[in-house]
Amino acid sequence: MISERAQRVPPSPIRKLVPYANAAKARGKKVLHLNIGQPDLPTPPEFWKALHEAKIAVLDYTESGGMPAFREAYARFYEEIYGISLEPAHLLTTTGGSEALLFAFLTLFSPGEEVIVIEPTYANYIGIAWATGVRLRPIQSYIEEDFALPDPSQLEMAITEKTKGILLCNPSNPTGKLYSEKEVRQIAHICRQYDLFLLSDESYRDYCYDGQRFFSALEVEGTEELVVVVDTLSKRYSVCGARIGALISRNKAVIEASLKWAQARLAPPTLGQIAGMALLSLPKAYYDYVRETFQKRRDVLLQGLRTIPGVQVATVQGAFYLMPRLPISDSDAFAQWLLERFDVEGVTVMVAPGTGFYSESKRGEQFVRLAYVLDIPYLEQSVEILRAALNIYAREQVPIL
Numbered sequence: 001m002i003s004e005r006a007q008r009v010p011p012s013p014i015r016k017l018v019p020y021a022n023a024a025k026a027r028g029k030k031v032l033h034l035n036i037g038q039p040d041l042p043t044p045p046e047f048w049k050a051l052h053e054a055k056i057a058v059l060d061y062t063e064s065g066g067m068p069a070f071r072e073a074y075a076r077f078y079e080e081i082y083g084i085s086l087e088p089a090h091l092l093t094t095t096g097g098s099e100a101l102l103f104a105f106l107t108l109f110s111p112g113e114e115v116i117v118i119e120p121t122y123a124n125y126i127g128i129a130w131a132t133g134v135r136l137r138p139i140q141s142y143i144e145e146d147f148a149l150p151d152p153s154q155l156e157m158a159i160t161e162k163t164k165g166i167l168l169c170n171p172s173n174p175t176g177k178l179y180s181e182k183e184v185r186q187i188a189h190i191c192r193q194y195d196l197f198l199l200s201d202e203s204y205r206d207y208c209y210d211g212q213r214f215f216s217a218l219e220v221e222g223t224e225e226l227v228v229v230v231d232t233l234s235k236r237y238s239v240c241g242a243r244i245g246a247l248i249s250r251n252k253a254v255i256e257a258s259l260k261w262a263q264a265r266l267a268p269p270t271l272g273q274i275a276g277m278a279l280l281s282l283p284k285a286y287y288d289y290v291r292e293t294f295q296k297r298r299d300v301l302l303q304g305l306r307t308i309p310g311v312q313v314a315t316v317q318g319a320f321y322l323m324p325r326l327p328i329s330d331s332d333a334f335a336q337w338l339l340e341r342f343d344v345e346g347v348t349v350m351v352a353p354g355t356g357f358y359s360e361s362k363r364g365e366q367f368v369r370l371a372y373v374l375d376i377p378y379l380e381q382s383v384e385i386l387r388a389a390l391n392i393y394a395r396e397q398v399p400i401l
Helices: 002-009 018-027 045-054 068-083 096-108 123-132 151-158 181-194 252-263 270-279 286-304 331-340 376-396
Strands: 029-031 091-094 113-118 135-140 162-169 197-201 227-232 247-249 347-350 370-371
Touching: 002 096, 002 123, 018 331, 029 376, 045 270, 068 091, 091 096, 091 252, 096 123, 096 197, 096 227, 096 247, 096 252, 123 135, 151 181, 162 181, 181 197, 197 331, 247 252, 286 376, 331 347, 331 370, 331 376, 347 376
Parallel strands: 029 347, 113 135, 113 162, 162 197, 197 227
Antiparallel strands: 091 247, 227 247
C-alpha cells in the first residue's frame, strides 16, 4: 500500500489532462495549449552560445548551493536590473522555482504548522503542502473584485497559534493579479507584527503591464529576517527546461538550513547555470520586449473573452494568466470534453481546470486558467474555439463525467 499522503495529494490541474491531449493529437487533432505556462518566445541565442563555448570535457556536479560564479551573476543582475542589493550568499541555486518552493516549505514550516495563502492559488502550493505536512489556510479573493487582496483584517483574523507564515504569489499565478507596493507593505507589516515568514513567489515579476512597477518583498525595510523569495529563470527567459531558479533571503539561517536539502539532492543542473549566467547579463531592452509582447497578448485574449456570452473575466495586471468564470458547472468535465469530443476544423484548446487552484475544489468548478503563451493569431483562434465550444456544450447539456 502506498503512503496516505501519496493517495491524498491532488494531481496537477495543469498536467493531469495530458493523456487526453496526447490521444487527441494521435487522432489527428491540433491542440492549442493554454493550460501551461510555457512561453513560446525563442530562448535567447546567448543561452546556446554560452553552452557552445563552454567546451566541457566532463559534465560534473557543481556545489550544492550552485556555482559561485552563477550566484555572483544572479546578485549582480538583481542590483543592475531591479536596483535590489544582494550578496551571493543570499542566494541558493535550485532546480527551478518548484524546488525553491519545496526547500522553503521544508525549511520554514514544520508538519502541522499553517501558512496563509490567497485563493485561487498556484496549484503546486497545495501539492507541496500535502507533501511536507504543512496546512494551507486559504483566504478567498473574488472575481467580482478583480481578485483583489482581501482586507488586512481578514489576514489577521486567520492567524492562529499554528500560523508560521504568509505565502504570496506576486504577480499571481493563476489570476494575473499584481499586488501594489502598499499591499506588499501591509502584508510585511502583519508578518513583522506576528513574527511570521513572508514567502514571496516572484517568478513572474518581469510581466507587469500598463506601466505599473513591480514592488518586491525584498524592498521592505526591516524585514530582512522574515522575507524569503522564490525566483526562476524559466519564465523570464523562456528556458523552462533548463530548470534553474533560486531561493533568496538575507536571513543567513534560512539559507544555511536550505543548503542541507540542496545537499541531499546533490547539485542543481550544471548546464543551466553555465548558460544562465549569459542570460542574466542581457540588457534591459530584453525585458521591455518580453513585457510589451505579453501585454499585447493579454489585451487580445481579454477583449476576445469578454465578447463571449456568459464569460466573466477580471482585470489582469501581471503574469501571463487569466482565470475566467465560464457558464459551466464542472471545469474538469469541460476541459476533458474539449479534448475528447470537440474541435473546430480539427483544432481544439487545452485549458487548466480551476478546481486544482483551490483547497476546496468545488470553488473552482466554474473557472479555468488560461495561459496566453501563444502568438496572437493562436489566441484569437482559441477565443473562437471557446465561443463555439461553450455554445455547443450548453445546448448538449453535457453530463458531469
